[in-house]
Amino acid sequence: MKTPVQVAVVGASGYSGEELVGRLLNHPGVELTAVTSRQNAGQTVAQIFPRFASHPRARLLRFTEPNPELLAKQAHIIFLALPHGVAAEFAVPLLKLGCVVIDLSADFRLRSAAVYKEFYGHEHPAPDLLAQAVYGLPEFYRERIRGANLVASPGCYPTSILLPVIPLLRAGLVQPRGIIADSLSGVSGAGRKADVDYLFAECNESVRPYGVPKHRHLSEIEQELSVAAGSPVIIQFTPHLIPVNRGILTTLYLAPVAGCSSAAEVAALGERVAACYQQAYADEPFVRVLEGKALPDTKNVVGTNVLELAWRLDARTGRLIVMSAEDNLVKGASGQAVQSMNILGGFPETLGL
Amino acid sequence: MKTPVQVAVVGASGYSGEELVGRLLNHPGVELTAVTSRQNAGQTVAQIFPRFASHPRARLLRFTEPNPELLAKQAHIIFLALPHGVAAEFAVPLLKLGCVVIDLSADFRLRSAAVYKEFYGHEHPAPDLLAQAVYGLPEFYRERIRGANLVASPGCYPTSILLPVIPLLRAGLVQPRGIIADSLSGVSGAGRKADVDYLFAECNESVRPYGVPKHRHLSEIEQELSVAAGSPVIIQFTPHLIPVNRGILTTLYLAPVAGCSSAAEVAALGERVAACYQQAYADEPFVRVLEGKALPDTKNVVGTNVLELAWRLDARTGRLIVMSAEDNLVKGASGQAVQSMNILGGFPETLGL
C-alpha cells in the first residue's frame, strides 16, 4: 500500500474507539481521515476526547454519520468499533467497495454461524463472510492476516487466555480437558454506556463475578483452543469485575499430560514448559514470559500492547498454573487491531505501538 | 409520640434513600412501614439493597408506588428522598393529612421563592410552605426542629460549610466578605443515575471541578451565613469531584476581623477561635474539633454522622483556614435527617446514629 495509508474508524465513541483513534493519530504510517459516531456527529475529535486536544488533526477532524460509500472514498482500511450485529452490517458494503475491514466486534470471530447464534442470540447477519474472515491474533495467524481483507480482532478475555494456552496445547503438554480460566477485568471492558451497574459508586470498593457460567467469549476461546488441540475443547471461564480502569488478569488451571508430583517430574516438566514458551514467544515483540520470581501485574502492561505471563508447577496438586496480564483496551482490543493493520499494511509490526 | 414511631421513605432507590432505609431499619425507636419507588415497586428492600438482606424486615418490606393517602395511614413521619420540585408535590398532601415531613431535597431549604427560582430554574411548587419549614441543621435550629412538621434537611456541601463558619460569624471573628469554600466530594453525591459522566472509568484516576462559579447549593449556604452574620453574605464556592464513594472535604479561607500577622496577634486570635468552637461544639455529639496536629480526613468520618474540623491561622497571609470532613450521605444527608427525627420524635439525639 502507498504511504500514508488512509484509515477510518466507524463507531469511535467508546473506550476501544478512543484508544484506537489515539493510536492512529500518532501512527507514523497512516492518516486518519474519518471517524464516525451518530451521537457525536459534527463535533471534533478534540471536543469528544479532550486528551487528544493537543494533536492538530484532533482539532480539525470531525465525527460524521457513518456512510459506507463515503468511507470507502476516504479510507482504504476501515476499523469497526461497533456492537456485534451492527458491525456486520457495515462490513458487507465496505468489503464490496474494496475496503480492508478490521472488525473489533465479535461478528467475524467465529467460523460457525450456528455457534454465533447460540452465544449471541440472533442469526448471523452475514454468514457468507465467515469463511474469508481471519482471526486477528498475530502470534498465530500472522501469515493469513497479511493477505486478509477482513480481520476479526479477538476479544479481550480470549486474548488473555489464548496466548498462554495455545502453545501448551499445540505442544501436547497439557490435557485439553478440564481447563479453568479465572479472569479479572477492569471496568472499561463494560464500555462507555450509561448503566447504573458501572457507576463509580457501584464498582469502587466492589469485586464481583458475572456471566457465570456461560459468557459469550467462550465461543471464540473454545474455537481457537480446539484448533490448537486438534480436538474439541470445553473450558470453564469465570469473569470478574474489579475496580481498575484497565487491565485483565487471568489465572489458568491446567493439567499437564506428564507427571508433576515428584521433584524430578516437576523439574523435567518445567524444562519442557519453559522451552515451549521460549519457542513460541522468544521472538514475539508483544508477549513477555516473566522469569525468576516475577508474577504478572496489570500495572506493568497497562498502556502497552504487551501481554505478560508467568507459570508455576504445583507438585502438591500436579497442576500447571499460568497467569497472564494485558491491557484490555490495547492488546485486548485496539492495540492488537493496529498490530494486524501493521501486518497487512506492510509496516513494521511494532510501529505506533 | 408513641413508640415505635412508624416511618416511611418516599423515593428510596438512590444513595441517600438507601442510607436512610438502613439507618431506619436498625433504629430502635421506629418501625419502617413503607418505602416507595416507582422503578422498584413490588420488589423487597432486600432485593434492591442486598447489603440489608440479613435484616428480617428487609426481606418482607416491599417497595410500593408512592401514594400520599396510603402513606399517611402507614406512617407518622415521612422522609422525602426525591428530586427537588417533586418533593414539594408530596409534601403538600402529606402535611394536609397530618404527617410530619422530613425533606432531604432542596425544596424547603430557602426562605425565598424568588431565590429558589433563581437557583433551581423553576417556580417554587409550594411557596406557602416556606415560612413553616425549619432548616434541619440541629446544631443551630434544634428547638425549632423539635416542634416542626416540615423539616428541610440541609444539603451535603452546605453542612460542610455552615458548621465551620456559622460560629465564627456569630462571634464576629471573621469578616462576612470574601469567604471562599473549596470542596471535594465523593461520587455518590451525584446520585444513583445512569449517566456517562459518573461511570467508574470516567471518575477513577480523575479529579475535576464542576459547577463553577454558581452551584445551586450557594443559595442555602448564603442564606444561612447571612443569618449568622446579620448581613448579606456572598461566598465563593468551588466543588470538585474526586474518586471516592463517600465523603466531602471542605477547605475554607476566611479573613479574621482582628489582626493576624505577628506572633502575639496569632496567639491572641487563636485563643478566641478555640474558645468560639469550644462554646459552639463542646457539647455537640456530631461535631468534632480536632486538636494538636490532626487535620480532617474523610476516612475518619465515613459511615458516621460526625463532621470533624480543624483550623489554622497563617501569619504570613493573615488568614484563618478551616477544614472540615463529613460523610456526604450521613451528616450531609440521611444521618442528619435521622438526627432531626430523633429531636422531633423525642428520642435521644444520637439514637441509631
Next chain:
Amino acid sequence: MKTPVQVAVVGASGYSGEELVGRLLNHPGVELTAVTSRQNAGQTVAQIFPRFASHPRARLLRFTEPNPELLAKQAHIIFLALPHGVAAEFAVPLLKLGCVVIDLSADFRLRSAAVYKEFYGHEHPAPDLLAQAVYGLPEFYRERIRGANLVASPGCYPTSILLPVIPLLRAGLVQPRGIIADSLSGVSGAGRKADVDYLFAECNESVRPYGVPKHRHLSEIEQELSVAAGSPVIIQFTPHLIPVNRGILTTLYLAPVAGCSSAAEVAALGERVAACYQQAYADEPFVRVLEGKALPDTKNVVGTNVLELAWRLDARTGRLIVMSAEDNLVKGASGQAVQSMNILGGFPETLGL
C-alpha cells in the same frame, strides 16, 4: 460470666486490631479495659484511631506496653491481634493466669506442630496448647467454642473457602480431590505495615497474584476440609491482590460426585445442593445464601459479619461453581472473633455485630 465482661486487646495497632477495638467499644455486654501496642504506648485510642474519637472511652483509654500479669488483672477475655509466633508467647502466660484467650493469629489454628513448622518456617512456640485450642469457626464448632479457653480464630481466606465447601464435603456432594479456590483480597489483608509493595501507587490500578502456589493459609484450609471430608484433602489456592480496602471474593471450582451433564442431572443435583446449604445455613445469622440471579459482591458485605455465597452448576463442564464474599477484617477476622466471644461469654451470638 458477669456483665459487663472485661476484655482487652493485645497488639491493637493493625487493621484487625482497629476493627476489633471499634467493635468492642460499641459492644453492649463488654467493657474494653486495656489495649496494648509497643509503638503506641501512652497515646489514647482516639489519637491512634481518629474514627473512634467521638467515643468517650476512646478518649480516655491509653495504649500500654503488653504485660500478661497486668492484663490478667484488667480483663477476663483477651484478644491477641499479634503476628504468628508472637501470639503464642502471650497465650501461654495468659492462660496460666486464668484468662480466656481468643487468638487472631495462626498460632493455634493447626492441630499439628509439624504442619505449622512446614508452613510457617519455625518450630511451634507452644505445641502443648494445640490440643486444647478450638478452631473458632462458629458455624461448625459452636459447642466447642462455648466451653473453650483458647479460641484460634480462622484466617480471612480460610473463612471464605471453608464456609462454602464444608457442607458440600460433609454431605458427600463433591469430590474431595481437585478443588480449586481462586481468591481476591483487598489490601488491608496485608496489614498496616510500611512496605513499598502496598503503597497506594503500587496497588491502585493494579491486580496481581501472589504466594503461588503454596500460601500459608493452605494449612488450615486443608486441615478443616479433611475433617469435613473424612479423608485428606489437598486443594489449589491462588490469592490475588486487588485495589479495594476491604473484602475477599473467592471463586471455587468443585467436581460433583453425581452427574451434572444433562438438564435432568443438573436439576436433580441442584436440588441437593440447595438443600445442603439450606440445612447448613438457614438458621445461621452470618451466612447468606443468595437466591435467583444474584451473585456475591464484596460491597454488600463490607462492614458486616456476613459471608454471602451463590452457586451455579455448569452442564457444559460438569462442575459446581461456588462464589463467596466477606469482609476480610470482619467475618474474616475481628467480627468472627467477637462472634466467638459472644458464644463463650453467653451473649446472643449477633450482639454488637
Next chain:
Amino acid sequence: MKTPVQVAVVGASGYSGEELVGRLLNHPGVELTAVTSRQNAGQTVAQIFPRFASHPRARLLRFTEPNPELLAKQAHIIFLALPHGVAAEFAVPLLKLGCVVIDLSADFRLRSAAVYKEFYGHEHPAPDLLAQAVYGLPEFYRERIRGANLVASPGCYPTSILLPVIPLLRAGLVQPRGIIADSLSGVSGAGRKADVDYLFAECNESVRPYGVPKHRHLSEIEQELSVAAGSPVIIQFTPHLIPVNRGILTTLYLAPVAGCSSAAEVAALGERVAACYQQAYADEPFVRVLEGKALPDTKNVVGTNVLELAWRLDARTGRLIVMSAEDNLVKGASGQAVQSMNILGGFPETLGL
C-alpha cells in the same frame, strides 16, 4: 551536541526517576548510558521497572552505585532525581567535570540560600551555584535554559500554579495580593518510600489536607510570582492528598485589578484574560487553554506533558477563578525535565514527549 546525546539518571528508583528512565529509553535523540541507585545496584532496569521489560536496553542496562567521575565519562547530560540536599552533593562534582546537570530536586530552584534554609531546614549545600542555575520552566525561561549547564526543574505544585498565574501578573490583570492556590495531588507525589501514611488502605477512600499553612513549595512559587509581579508576592497554598496515582488539580482564586461586577465589566475583563492567555500560550505545545464549557480534568493530561487550564469570572464575588490540571510526574517533574533537555540539547522541544 552530537547525536545521540549520552544521558544518565542519578537516583532512578523513585516514581520521577522511573518516569524519566521510560522517557529517555524511548527518546530518539539520546542514549541512556547509566542509571544509578544504591538500593538497586546490580539489577537491570527491566528487573526494577517491569513495565519497560520489553525494551532491549532495559534488559541490558544495570543500576550502578553513583560515582560522579564515572558518570561524567558515561554521559554528557545528567539528571538528578535525588532528595533535596543530596542532589547538590552530586551537582557540584558533575559540573566541575563538565557535565550539564538537570536537577529535579529543590536544591537549585531558589535564588536565595536564606530562603532555602527557612523552608528546607538546613544550610544550602552549594550556595555558590545558585546564581548560575536556571529555573527550568521552559515557557518562561526558554532562552536561559538553552545555554544553561545547571537546570533546576520546577516542583509539581509550583508548575500547576506558575503557568496559570505568571501571565496574569505580568499583564497586570490580577492583584499580587491575596492569591489562593488550593491543590489536589495524587499519591505518587509522596514518592516511592515505605511509609504507613501512603499505604493503599490509608489513602484509598480518603481525602485530606496536609502541610497547612506553610508547604515547602511556597518558596519557589512566591519567588517566581514575585519576579512576574515585579514586587513581593505572598500566597496562600493548601495541598490535599487524593486517591489517584497521578495528577494535580489546582484551583486558583485571584482578584482582578479591573472591576468584575457588572455584565459589561465581566465581558471586558474576559476579553483581556483571554487575550493574555492567547498571547502567552497559543504557540506553546504543552499548555492547553480550554474553550467553551470545558473544565480541566486530570484524566485528560495524565501520561502527557500537557498542563491544561480554564478560567471563569464570577460577577457575584468579583473574582477570577483559574483551574489547572497536569500529571505531577510528567509536566510536574520528568517530562518538564526532558523538555528542558530538548531545549539545551538542540532537539525539537516536543521530541519524545
